[in-house]
Amino acid sequence: MNTQDQLKKAVGEKAALLVEDGMKVGIGFGSTVYWFVRALGERVKQEGLDIKGIPSSILTGEWAKEFGVPLTDFATTKELDITIDGSDEVDPDFQLIKGGGAALFREKIIAQAAKKLVIIVDDSKMVEHLGAFALPVEILQFAWERTAYEIEKLGCTPVLRLKDGEPLITDNGNYIVDCSFEKIKDPADLDRKLQSIVGVVETGLFIDMADTIIIGGSEGITIKEK
Numbered sequence: 475m476n477t478q479d480q481l482k483k484a485v486g487e488k489a490a491l492l493v494e495d496g497m498k499v500g501i502g503f504g505s506t507v508y509w510f511v512r513a514l515g516e517r518v519k520q521e522g523l524d525i526k527g528i529p530s531s532i533l534t535g536e537w538a539k540e541f542g543v544p545l546t547d548f549a550t551t552k553e554l555d556i557t558i559d560g561s562d563e564v565d566p567d568f569q570l571i572k573g574g575g576a577a578l579f580r581e582k583i584i585a586q587a588a589k590k591l592v593i594i595v596d597d598s599k600m601v602e603h604l605g606a607f608a609l610p611v612e613i614l615q616f617a618w619e620r621t622a623y624e625i626e627k628l629g630c631t632p633v634l635r636l637k638d639g640e641p642l643i644t645d646n647g648n649y650i651v652d653c654s655f656e657k658i659k660d661p662a663d664l665d666r667k668l669q670s671i672v673g674v675v676e677t678g679l680f681i682d683m684a685d686t687i688i689i690g691g692s693e694g695i696t697i698k699e700k
């Protein structure tokens with residue numbers, strides 16, 4: 475395992491310790507969250523932890539089943555105690571760019587549903603300004619070229635995300651365009667502008683949502699609270 479994977483594993487395991495008996499847990503997606511799900515499943519087995527998770531992607535749900543994390547859904551549960559998720563970028567104000575794994579829409583739902591959003595990252599994700607990572611925006615398939623044209627007016631060149639040479643289809647049946655803004659001066663303002671475009675389903679900007687950031691670095695784990 476390389477160093478970055480070791481850091482992801484360390485923060486995933488740390489986050490699993492925040493889950494308490496009886497909690498309803500939102501489970502994000504990504505290579506860091508994978509380690510969280512594994513560690514949480516281990517606690518369920520070893521300690522008989524009585525919890526229920528709601529996954530933010532089909533693959534997260536498969537990991538939960540594989541590692542023995544019991545699941546529920548929003549038909550039965552409307553509020554979550556905690557959501558644990560990864561991120562592609564985190565700025566000093568705890569604003570995030572997410573969606574590198576195309577799960578941003580469901581991730582935002584479980585983030586909004588939770589009393590507390592905990593983000594787990596290795597220190598390469600900590601940035602002064604959001605935007606070096608191209609911002610993922612989920613858009614409807616219908617008239618996607620027209621939606622991308624409107625997005626372009628905000629100062630980026632949206633690139634349709636492909637998988638195996640075909641447009642990637644999200645778990646919700648939509649497309650993703652990756653929008654390189656390079657340096658986003660006002661993330662909240664950009665989010666508002668993107669959200670106002672008809673055809674945009676959701677953006678990868680998570681504004682004022684994160685409460686805690688768990689960061690893995692060569693010196694160990696740092697926990698930042700808002």
Ligand SMILES: O=C[C@H](O)[C@H](O)[C@H](O)COP(=O)(O)O
Binds near residue numbers: 507561575576
């Ligand atoms: O859609 C994917 C998510 O937003 C991920 O949480 C994000 O891309 C970070 O993933 P990773 O932990 O693999 O870097």
